[in-house]
Amino acid sequence: MALRCNLRSSSLQSFRLFSSSILNPDSKSLLTSKEKSRSALSLIRFEKNPERILDICRAAALTPESHLDRVAYSRAISSLKQSHYYEGIRSLIKESVTRPDFKSERFVSHFVILYGQAGLIGDAVKLFDEMPQLGVGRSVKTLNSLLFSCILAGEYGEMKRVFSEYPKKYGLAPTLETYNTVLKGFCESGSANSSHSILAEMERKGIKPNGTTFATVIAGFYKEEKFSDVGKMMELMKKHGVATSIGIYNVRIQSLCKLKRSTEAKVLLDTILGRGMKPNRVTYNHLIHGFCVEGKMEIAKSLFKEMIDSKLKPDAKCYFTLIYYMCRGQDFESALAICKESMSEGWVPNMSTMKSLVDGLASIEKIDEARWIIGQVKEKFSRNAGAWDEIEENFTKIE
Known part of the structure; x- marks a missing residue:
């Protein structure tokens, strides 16, 4: 018994030294959890060897509970996908979901999303289906994660199937978040017209749409240049008592700028100011980017000055956009x-x-x-x- 304990202690000490040597090769001291996370994230950013990326993740003992670790997981998945090392992705996620301390709906939902990020939607669906075998119950929150996973993978047909079949199959009642996620998928895939039937279904079921609902649909109709439907959505917002917030205006401005109709977007800025509303830096970011893309740099510079004069602080993205196009x-x-x-x-x-x-x-x-x-x-x-x-x-x- 004593020998077994000594061997276990020795093995644990060797693993800790192994972890430290990967995450911090210049130091013999043990790292704290946060230090491990930071080191892992830094190493993953520049590592090209997929097996080495897996070793870094294992050494850091990543957990979805930590924001830094969630970022590290995501970076690792992106790098492994870029290397087409899908078996490595499956291995990393399978090792994670079988850890005793990861047996929670929240953690499994995160891994469902990571499968979608990797484009492995079949694995995401399988993980969702097998949740009870892992000792984790399903809920509408996990269903929402699976739908979002489908969108990340660009598998819009699978998203429709899951939305159509799974609520009834597993006794899960869709929520506002469910509908907003599905609307996002339809609008991203060029099927914004489907939003009319989804909104009608929400009304039948007594689920009140919110600003996110309409922002998603309006962006979808702009993308497809269906401007009359944008007008219909604006009217529908009034019917449901959803205020035309600065967020809605920002979506409209960004959508017009993406269509290289920045002059029309600037008219919306004038409307905002005329109504006594205050634009925010997101408003100006979209407009500045739009005019830069169209090569209208004098207007972009004028808007930047207007932004500063309005006591709005530009962010890094705004500065980088101006420098690049200048x-x-x-x-x-x-x-x-x-x-x-x-x-x-x-x-x-x-x-x-x-x-x-x-x-x-x-x-x-x-x-x-x-x-x-x-x-x-x-x-x-x-x-x-x-x-x-x-x-x-x-x-x-x-x-």
């Missing part, structure tokens, strides 16, 4: 000014955008500014320092 339009001095603002917030665009800016500054003989940008980027991302050294060496030919 570089495309060869407005490198404006791009530099925006880039400096962005970097003062700790937000640095990706390497391709920064290279475009640096090359552009060099082309207009702003070598000192280009070197400054390179110095800032090298300090923040030492991993790419070698690539930037090569770019900087080319400046000597210009000088």
